[in-house]
Amino acid sequence: MPVINLRVNGNPVSGEVEARTLLVQFLRDNLRLTGTHVGCDTSQCGACVVLMDGKSVKSCTMLAMMADDCDVTTIEGLANGSELHRMQQAFMDNHGLQCGFCTPGMIMSALDIVERNGNDLDEATIRRELTGNICRCTGYHNIVKAVKAGAKAMGD
Amino acid sequence: MYDFSYHNPDSVAGAVSAMNKAEDGKFVAGGQTMLPTMKHRLASPSDIIVLGGIAELSGITVDGDSISIGAMTTHAEVAASSDVQAMIPALAALAANIGDPAVRNCGTIGGSVANNDPAADYPAAVIALGATVKTSKREISADDFFTGMFETALEEDELITAISFPKADAAAYMKFENPASRYAIVGVFVAKTGDDVRVGITGATPCAHRGMRLEGVLNSNFSGDALESVEIPVDKMNADIHASAEYRAHLVKVMTRRAVAACS
Structure with missing residues (x-):
């Protein structure tokens, strides 16, 4: 089987994959990084969003081999030990989740939103930018508040 | 999805060569349509030739x-x-x-x-x-x-x-989108260069096409009011759970009117 070499959360990793192995399968099944979720498996819901070379991608709609030689960041790569990333902390502070299934994708997408739009985000921008992430619990209100607060905290 | 052979050429010539050697090959660009299609087994190519390395x-x-x-x-x-x-x-x-x-x-x-x-x-x-x-x-x-x-x-x-x-002198795209997929239920792109107006319509029919009737009217009078007289043939329109043929025909004129207004 083909072998891929990439960096995940800053660490070099390699693994044998089938050509058809999805990036999300490689992360969850080979690396046991199960923070990246599979919600719909049809690129609608965004629970599987990770950063690849700094940009948000849906890891259920990407072959693992396409990530060969790339830098991948998953939700597990954000916290510094027990100290949460500021975006994670903002989701906690603002109760930006109920069941939590969509949260990893929401947070990874939020980082991409901040990267492209800066730290001072209005509600309309956040809602428009979250179109690719579906939450079935919260009605989004606290997620939007969390992204706004997290973005601001990241700039402080 | 079924397994396949993976090719990652670094040149256009290499990609074409890989395709010609494949039994049933497919080029893959960003994969955002191709991979879901393969997951659904609507396509099961023997080889995929990924273009991202070119x-x-x-x-x-x-x-x-x-x-x-x-x-x-x-x-x-x-x-x-x-x-x-x-x-x-x-x-x-x-x-x-x-x-x-x-x-x-x-x-x-x-x-x-x-x-x-x-x-x-x-x-x-x-x-x-x-x-x-x-x-x-x-x-x-x-x-x-x-x-x-x-x-x-x-x-x-x-x-x-x-x-x-x-480059066009003025251009605008107006889309009535499916709120879930954001694909166009009807999308109309209007471009005006000098006195020449071209209209591209997507979503309305099985294949994107020029709106020749709309262009005919807009070429002599570039205004939304001029569109009133245009008949959009309902029998050519797509119809599905998102919109009926009659609704799409109506949307073609509405989106064109909005695009013309955005150009002016």
């Missing part, structure tokens, strides 16, 4: 009064390009509203145009702006490129290398 297929270059966009340029790159924003802002705005941010970071203009989904956005722009599709073999005018539902003039071993868009 540097010559990416990038945006201004050439006088036209702008050439490499086939592997992502929607996000087109949307963020200061050159596209300056020359054809309607094209940048169109790209900025395809799918969602993560899809736009992967999906490409070449993949979208080659796939020719009947509800895709780019075909309307390619048609209305009178773009030229550059391929590994030749150059194809927009009017000759889109031949039917998911069908184009491309041959099996031919891939898009770039699309060249001439």
Whole structure:
């Protein structure tokens, strides 16, 4: 089987994959990084969003081999030990989740939103930018508040 | 999805060679349509030839009064390009509203145009702006490129290398979108250059096409009111759970009117 070499959360990793192995399968099944979720498996819901070379991608709609030689960041790569990333902390502070299934994708997408739009985000921008992430619990209100607060905290 | 052989060529010639050796090969650009299609087993190619490693297929270059966009340029790159924003802002705005941010970071203009989904956005722009599709073999005018539902003039071993868009004096794209997928239920791109108006329509029929009746009226009177007299043939329209044929025919005129207003 083909072998891929990439960096995940800053660490070099390699693994044998089938050509058809999805990036999300490689992360969850080979690396046991199960923070990246599979919600719909049809690129609608965004629970599987990770950063690849700094940009948000849906890891259920990407072959693992396409990530060969790339830098991948998953939700597990954000916290510094027990100290949460500021975006994670903002989701906690603002109760930006109920069941939590969509949260990893929401947070990874939020980082991409901040990267492209800066730290001072209005509600309309956040809602428009979250179109690719579906939450079935919260009605989004606290997620939007969390992204706004997290973005601001990241700039402080 | 069924397994397949994976090819990652670093040149257009290498990609074509891999395709010619494959039993049932498919080129894969950003994969945002191809991979879901393979997961559903609607396609099960023996070989996929991934184009992401071919540097010559990416990038945006201004050439006088036209702008050439490499086939592997992502929607996000087109949307963020200061050159596209300056020359054809309607094209940048169109790209900025395809799918969602993560899809736009992967999906490409070449993949979208080659796939020719009947509800895709780019075909309307390619048609209305009178773009030229550059391929590994030749150059194809927009009017000759889109031949039917998911069908184009491309041959099996031919891939898009770039699309060249001439600048318009004014242009606008208006989309009535499906709120879940953000595909166009009806999208209309209007481009005006001098006295010449071109209208590209997507979503309404099985294949994006020029709105010749609309152009005929707009060429002599570039105003929304002029559209009142135009009859949109209902029997040519798509009909599905999202919109009836009559509704789509109505939307064609509404979206055209809004695009004309945005051009003025």
